[in-house]
Amino acid sequence: MAASSGNPEVKLLGVRLSPFVIRAGIALNLKEVQYEFLEEKFGAKSELLLKSNPVYKKMPVLIHDGKSICESMIIVQYIDDVWAGSGTTLMPTDPYDKAMHRFWTAYFDDKFFNSLFSLIYIMSQTEEAKAEAKEQMRAVLQLLEEAFVKISKGKPFFGGDTIKYLDIALGSFLGWMRATEEIIDLKLLDDARIPLLCTWAENFCNNEAVQNASPETDKIVEFVKFLWSEYIPGLPPAK
Template sequence: MAEVKLLGQFPNPYVYRVIWALKSKGVQYEFVEEDITNKSPLLLKYNPVHKKIPVLVHGGKPVCESMIIVQYIDEVWPQNPLLPSDPHEKSVARFWVKFAEDESPSIYKILQNTGEAMEQGIKETLEMLQAIEDHGLGDKKFFGGDQIGIADLAFGSVIYGLVVVQEAVGIKLLEAHKFPRLLDWHKNFMQVPVIKETLPDWDETVASLRAGREALLKAAASQ
């Protein structure tokens, strides 16, 4: 089996999508810690376009973009499939992955701003949560049914990121009376062994996000 390396940084929600996919397949890999404020020659070589983590390197060949990496992993290691085989179910799973990619940057608007821009981020995030609540889950345990699949990994990192942002910023959007299905799903997701066992330390994650937010707001104020 060709060597597998994951270029990432703790605690990054995009990196966790890849870690969860690799773990759910039982794939052994080496984690290569990056510092995105001082990018390594390896990262610049393997992701010359976006220069972002995560990057999966399999047998010397790089794969970039977290959800493309997850799909690659699912194709190369077909055990415990993350995408359904039925074409329609597959299209539904891909729809929610795209929805997560398109809509979740609203959470960064909350983290990186104050005032009106932060309020706009809150509004967009609530709209995203409402769409998942109303149309994403139905009565299913996970997006695809009884087992976690690709849409769960996509939203797992989004919602984990949101929960940490709530704590770092001091707001509460994920309220039980507004989003009961979503919160049930989140509870189920966090109980899956592969997820539970790999989550980063909560306090460190919150502290790291707070520090990032403060640095950004300070830089913006001094401009």
């Protein structure tokens, strides 16, 4: 979307399939901010990216009025602060609730990211290693199920009645979870194990702001299979 007239220019730099880029896109949509998406080529770093994020040289980067903001959840917080009077408030106002959203986001980024991608990498290892990787992922999801009970307070989202900071952090990975399920034939969003998280995932994905920022699962599957064949030696052929 092009930046609207009368507003400072807003651009989002990244690869559409990246869950971290998806976070920023969802936040912008929820805040009803018009922006221009600048697509990066996977495996390459454009001059604009290197200039905009010279420290980490990673995506996403939000460019607002000529200034660069980096790191996905810092971008989400920035969007919420700058466009405070527009759309949905993304961060809880209660200090304790705010702390819990930040705590579980940090836990998720620390544990879930590595667990998810290790499921693919581990497919060339022993059956014992595969079983251990699957159990680690299930343990992470079970903890998130228990956290949802406490944080949501019986409402549809971690943020209560609306999607907020922690919902965005977790929900940006749902497409990658479904792609992983398809590729390695493992049920992650299991109604029998984590029914509340499964219902939350359905509610999250039905949101229009989420849908407009999220790629189709089959495109993620295709991309993961490409990574599988190109960058993970020793794995069996992708199905």
